Amino acid sequence: xxxxxxxxxxxxxxxxxxxxxxxxxxxxxxxxxxxxxxxxxxxxxxxxxxxxxxxxxxxxxxxxxxxxxxxxxxxxxxxxxxxxx
Numbered sequence: 001x002x003x004x005x006x007x008x009x010x011x012x013x014x015x016x017x018x019x020x021x022x023x024x025x026x027x028x029x030x031x032x033x034x035x036x037x038x039x040x041x042x043x044x045x046x047x048x049x050x051x052x053x054x055x056x057x058x059x060x061x062x063x064x065x066x067x068x069x070x071x072x073x074x075x076x077x078x079x080x081x082x083x084x085x
Contacts, residue, residue, distance in 0.1 A: 021071050021081050022054030030077035032057055038077070039063075039070060056080065 035057045036046050044063040052058045057072040067085040072078065 020052050020054055020058070021056055023056040023071075023073050023075070023080075025055040025074045029074045034077045035059060035072040035079075038072075038079070044068070 032049065036049060036059060039046060039059055039061055042063065044061045046059055046061045047067075048060040050058050051074070052071070055074060057074050059068075059070045059072065061068055061070065069083045069085060070079055071081040073080050
């Protein structure tokens with residue numbers, strides 16, 4: 001019983017850490033290439049791209065020998081979060 005309770009507590013505490021940002025895509029979206037180009041203009045190398053479950057543009061890339069996961073608002077093209085892997 002204690003193990004089950006501890007597992008539930010840890011799962012609850014870990015959920016916000018694993019949560020990705022959510023975006024509300026509108027009718028007029030910025031082209032994906034603009035977000036990719038913004039990261040490349042910074043000196044980054046794009047490895048992969050997707051639209052996450054929350055509708056944000058999600059870029060996986062490398063910059064200065066570090067891997068990053070970067071989220072962009074599809075409405076504005078502005079970076080909203082960057083996570084170092």
